[in-house]
Amino acid sequence: MARVSTTTGTIRSGDAWFTREVAIAKYLTAVGAPIIPLSSTLEAGPHHHLDLILSFWEFVQILEEPFDPYQAGQALRHCHEALKEFSGELLVLALISEARQLLDRLIAESEFTLADAEMLLQVSDRLEPQLRQLPMQPIHGDPHSGNVLKTTRGILWTDWEDVMIGPIEWDLASLVASPYVFGTDRDKAEMALDGYGRSFDPEALAVCIEARTLVALVWTIILHRQHPDRSRQARIEGRLRWLRSRKTR
Numbered sequence: 634m635a636r637v638s639t640t641t642g643t644i645r646s647g648d649a650w651f652t653r654e655v656a657i658a659k660y661l662t663a664v665g666a667p668i669i670p671l672s673s674t675l676e677a678g679p680h681h682h683l684d685l686i687l688s689f690w691e692f693v694q695i696l697e698e699p700f701d702p703y704q705a706g707q708a709l710r711h712c713h714e715a716l717k718e719f720s721g722e723l724l725v726l727a728l729i730s731e732a733r734q735l736l737d738r739l740i741a742e743s744e745f746t747l748a749d750a751e752m753l754l755q756v757s758d759r760l761e762p763q764l765r766q767l768p769m770q771p772i773h774g775d776p777h778s779g780n781v782l783k784t785t786r787g788i789l790w791t792d793w794e795d796v797m798i799g800p801i802e803w804d805l806a807s808l809v810a811s812p813y814v815f816g817t818d819r820d821k822a823e824m825a826l827d828g829y830g831r832s833f834d835p836e837a838l839a840v841c842i843e844a845r846t847l848v849a850l851v852w853t854i855i856l857h858r859q860h861p862d863r864s865r866q867a868r869i870e871g872r873l874r875w876l877r878s879r880k881t882r
Contacts, residue, residue, distance in 0.1 A: 700783040706828025767800035806841035
């Protein structure tokens with residue numbers, strides 16, 4: 634099974650993020666973490682072909698029924714425990730720094746109204762110092778519901794290109810932010826948190842949900858520019874509304 638860079642490859646230069654993903658996957662597979670493993674028959678990569686970057690992974694059969702949120706939370710906790718011992722070099726809060734650069738670019742390109750641009754910069758300026766004060770460790774970086782799969786091998790996490798040093802609450806926010814922001818599947822979000830275990834800091838989770846929503850807004854806009862879609866536009870507008878509502882808090 635090949636994994637090919639698409640939108641991310643148009644934003645990030647080089648292949649350091651793909652190289653990091655392969656290193657992380659090798660480590661997590663070796664320690665028995667619940668992830669899709671790299672290919673054991675092909676050189677994993679990363680490889681370059683026709684201006685694309687790709688890597689090779691084992692084929693796993695994905696089941697049609699939805700994953701169990703409680704089990705997804707348990708599997709994420711397992712990954713976090715394993716990642717504590719990863720000794721490779723990782724950047725601190727890399728997604729936050731990257732999102733700020735992208736936000737500045739979108740503002741320069743007049744993507745937002747002046748009021749929204751000011752609001753988003755204020756949110757970014759307020760949240761980053763708060764995040765840097767939280768306890769940190771290696772984390773997945775982008776464990777949203779599309780990156781956890783129910784397979785014949787059980788619940789497996791995938792997409793490790795965004796691994797960074799950050800608070801565990803960032804990963805939990807990535808898993809539950811959309812239900813909190815859009816008011817859908819809140820019961821499933823709570824089940825995922827129960828599966829993870831309620832040992833996290835609720836105040837830190839609230840900060841991370843806000844920061845995650847800002848990062849998701851930026852990337853949804855980039856995706857929408859490349860592949861316009863009504864549902865994406867609705868998510869952009871919904872996240873903007875939610876972030877505006879936080880300004881008064």
